[in-house]
Structure formats: structure tokens, C-alpha cells
Amino acid sequence: MFERPHHGGNLGWAAQMAGCPAFSLLDFSASINPLGPPAAILAAIESALPALHHYPDPEYLRLRQAIAAYHHLPVDWVLPGNGSAELLTLAGRTFANLDCTYVVGPAFGDYGRSWRGVGAELQTIPWEVDQPWPWQKLRSPSEITDNIATQPQKRGLILNNPHNPSGALLARKEVLPLLPHYQWVLLDEAFMDFLPPEKEQSLVPHLGEHPNLIILRSLTKFYRLPGLRLGYALGHPDILSQWQAWRDPWPVNVLAEAAAIACLEAEEFRQQVWQWLPPIRAALQKDLASLPGLLPVTSQANFLLVKTAIPAPELQLELLIKFQILIRDCLSFPELGQDFFRVAVRTMADNQKLTQALASIMATAKS
Ligand SMILES: Cc1ncc(COP(=O)(O)O)c(C=O)c1O
Structure with missing residues (x-):
């Protein structure tokens, strides 16, 4: 049943x-793109079948190079994962060291799963989906929890852009000033690929200025490969190498690895x-x-x-x-x-x- x-x-x-x-x-x-996956990705998976006889490269160097080139980042700022969901679990572990993480609700349910799984504190800032996004509250996090006796000193923030389930797009110029208010910011851009370059609001180009920012991207929705499990984190090498050390050595299989490289080439x-x-x-x-x-x-x-x-x-x-x-x-x-x-x-x-x-x-x- x-x-x-x-x-x-x-x-x-x-x-x-x-x-x-x-x-x-x-x-x-x-929310999976019905136009995918492009034939070139299926062909790449097929060509990778002989690689099943070997373990994946635990460093995922070729894949990380491809992602890094796509986003104009150094290779050590990239960590591929078994879907962005796997990386969320690792993020929970990092954020568990904070007093509290804020998330605007309604929010994607896996944030709760990941945070609860490691005993991390997650506080929801309620938002009515027909009202403006609660920027003001996010800008003054010390006021959010005025009903709590001890104010959290070390705060984290989860943002999701575009936001699931509303589809709201948060403007880069509104998000950037929030970053200094938090020890860690996890920005889930799982649906950002659906916006063309002139409309997207990704913070990837700003990663270098904000070592407390970690961005998650997914390849499963846009390229219609949810069954393959493919995602990646972008962020400061210190935190990504910590995540790499925590997890199992081969989270991305060789077929997913080949597919991911082909996704990035599918202009x-x-x-x-x-x-x-x-x-x-x-x-x-x-x-x-x-x-x-x-x-x-x-x-x-x-x-x-x-x-x-x-x-x-x-x-x-x-x-x-x-x-x-x-x-x-x-x-x-x-x-x-x-x-x-x-x-x-x-x-x-x-x-x-x-x-x-x-x-x-x-x-x-x-x-
Ligand atoms: C907002 C959001 N982030 C992340 C994910 C996880 O995606 P995946 O693990 O397939 O990359 C989902 C899946 O529905 C999602 O809606």
C-alpha cells in the first residue's frame, strides 16, 4: 500500500x-520539463555504458571542469551530487552548527527533512503568496524571533529562487544585501535554468565576494532526468571539500556523470x-x-x-x-x-x- x-x-x-x-x-x-531530455544526452548515456565496469573518478574532475567552465568558476568551487537533494543533506550538517536557520514558508519540504535529520534548528517566516515577499523581515533577522527569549547569534538563511511552490522570482538586487546578515546562506536555484540569460537572477557571478554563500543547482528538472539524480553545489572550496570528506566517495554514477556533461553542452x-x-x-x-x-x-x-x-x-x-x-x-x-x-x-x-x-x-x- x-x-x-x-x-x-x-x-x-x-x-x-x-x-x-x-x-x-x-x-x-x-515540475519536469516535457521537452527533455535532448537526444544528445541519451546518446551520451549510451556511450558511457562501457564505463559501468569501473568506479567513477572520486574527484569527478571532468565533470567539475565542465560545470566550472559553464559557470566561469574555478574547479574547486564545484561539487557534483546525487541530485541537489543529496547536497541539501550535507548543507543541513553545516547549518546545524548555527543557532537557527530561517526559511520563508511555504517552502520545499526537503529543507525540513535535511535540517531535522541532523537536529538543526529551522524557523519558518510565514508568507502569504499573494503578498509581497517579506524582504524587510529577512533584512533584520534579529527582529524575526522577538518571541524567543534568547536571540540566535549565529543565523543561517535558506532561499529558493525561483521559489517553489509559488514560482516567484527574487531580484538579485534584493537578495545580495541580505547576505552579510547571515553566517551561512543556502541559495537553491533548482529552477533557475528555466529563465533565459536576460531574465535570470542567479547569484553565481557573485559567489567570489560572498564566501558564506552556497548555491545548489539541479539538472533533473530542466533536462528531464529526475530518475538519474544529478545536481551540484557551487561555493567556497573550504566548505565544499568538507562536504566531500563527509559523504560516500561515489555519489554520482558514471552514466549521470556523462549525462551532466552533455546537459551543459546542450545550448x-x-x-x-x-x-x-x-x-x-x-x-x-x-x-x-x-x-x-x-x-x-x-x-x-x-x-x-x-x-x-x-x-x-x-x-x-x-x-x-x-x-x-x-x-x-x-x-x-x-x-x-x-x-x-x-x-x-x-x-x-x-x-x-x-x-x-x-x-x-x-x-x-x-x-
Ligand atoms: C526547490 C527544489 N530544490 C531541490 C529539489 C531537488 O531536486 P533534485 O534532487 O532532483 O536535484 C527540488 C525537487 O523537487 C525542488 O523542488
Whole structure:
């Protein structure tokens, strides 16, 4: 028996509810780019098959060189990982030495998992997704916990840009002044690749000035390789070499390593995604907004958070049973509860199936 999942893309539970095989589900719950993976990446994986007979290079030198060249950083500022989720676990261990880490909630649930796993203190700064981002609170962290007797002296901050689950893009000029207020800042840029160079707000070019900043990037969403597990951390060599010493020697397998190098070379694919996403996301937002009781939040990422008048778990179940469509309920985000769901932006045909299914459910709910 499968339990209700805490992440998107967990198809076992959904297939059980829908009474169909997992592969028949139309999955809007995981925010994965439907255009990927490009053929060159699959070819690179195939060419790497003979390397399965050997252990990966524990230094991952070729891969680190490729990532470093892509981001214009020295090689020792790069640490590849088994998805960015693995690196989050290591970050938790570093942040456990602080008195407290702040995160704006709703937030990606794995921050809690990683921090709790090592007994690190994580405090949520609540944010209403239709209100401005709480910059002021983040700028004066000593005032955030005025209800606590002892003020934390050593503070950390987790930021996620673009933000999951809202899709909000935080401006670089707002984030940069926050950095000196914290001992450590973990900046999760798992979805930043979805923004073209003229729009992205990555802090990678500012790493050199901020040794307390660690950036996480993921290759699983943009290149559609969540099953392969691929991500990397960028940060000061002192902290990354500590993480490397803590973990198992071969977290990235040889196929993932070859795929990652091919991802970074896939410039044509990136251009294609940057052209494709904005109009198709706008069309999905418009179609969802036209349905009674639904209010999508404007997003700069490849997903939309939607406020719903019908409780999201009910909608989710009806979509599963009647249409084999899976959306992400937001029950695991305590700030959102059953008033919201999240959907990935998929192909135009898939998006239309979703909006038609929702329209049909709304029509029966009214009658
Ligand atoms: C905001 C955010 N960060 C990190 C991750 C982890 O991604 P991965 O481990 O696949 O790189 C996810 C996955 O959903 C995410 O939503």
C-alpha cells in the first residue's frame, strides 16, 4: 500500500487511487520539463555504458571542469551530487552548527527533512503568496524571533529562487544585501535554468565576494532526468571539500556523470525551452483563471500554484479517478493546506486535457 506522497511525481499512490498503471497517468505533480531530455544526452548515456565496469573518478574532475567552465568558476568551487537533494543533506550538517536557520514558508519540504535529520534548528517566516515577499523581515533577522527569549547569534538563511511552490522570482538586487546578515546562506536555484540569460537572477557571478554563500543547482528538472539524480553545489572550496570528506566517495554514477556533461553542452535545447515556456505558461494560466473558483499565481518557473475554492484533495481525487490526471496537492506545505494545488507546465495538448478535466469537474460541482 502506498502512502499519500510529500513530493510531486510519486506515482505509486496516485496509480492506486486512479486504479490504473502508473505509466497511464498524466503527471502534473512533478515540475519536469516535457521537452527533455535532448537526444544528445541519451546518446551520451549510451556511450558511457562501457564505463559501468569501473568506479567513477572520486574527484569527478571532468565533470567539475565542465560545470566550472559553464559557470566561469574555478574547479574547486564545484561539487557534483546525487541530485541537489543529496547536497541539501550535507548543507543541513553545516547549518546545524548555527543557532537557527530561517526559511520563508511555504517552502520545499526537503529543507525540513535535511535540517531535522541532523537536529538543526529551522524557523519558518510565514508568507502569504499573494503578498509581497517579506524582504524587510529577512533584512533584520534579529527582529524575526522577538518571541524567543534568547536571540540566535549565529543565523543561517535558506532561499529558493525561483521559489517553489509559488514560482516567484527574487531580484538579485534584493537578495545580495541580505547576505552579510547571515553566517551561512543556502541559495537553491533548482529552477533557475528555466529563465533565459536576460531574465535570470542567479547569484553565481557573485559567489567570489560572498564566501558564506552556497548555491545548489539541479539538472533533473530542466533536462528531464529526475530518475538519474544529478545536481551540484557551487561555493567556497573550504566548505565544499568538507562536504566531500563527509559523504560516500561515489555519489554520482558514471552514466549521470556523462549525462551532466552533455546537459551543459546542450545550448540549442536551452534556447528551445526558453522560447517555448513563457507563451505556454501564459496560456495555461489564462485557461485556469477562466475557470470559476481557480486563481493561478503568476510564475517565472515551469509550474503554477493555483488557489482553489474546491478543496485541493477533493479535486485531486476526482482528477485521478475520472481522468487519470495527477496534480500536486499542497497539504505538505502547512501554509497552503487544501486551498492550493500546483501543476507543472506540460505540452499544449496535455495542458488542455487538464483544463478540460477541471472544467468538467467544476460544471458537475455547480449542477
Ligand atoms: C526547490 C527544489 N530544490 C531541490 C529539489 C531537488 O531536486 P533534485 O534532487 O532532483 O536535484 C527540488 C525537487 O523537487 C525542488 O523542488
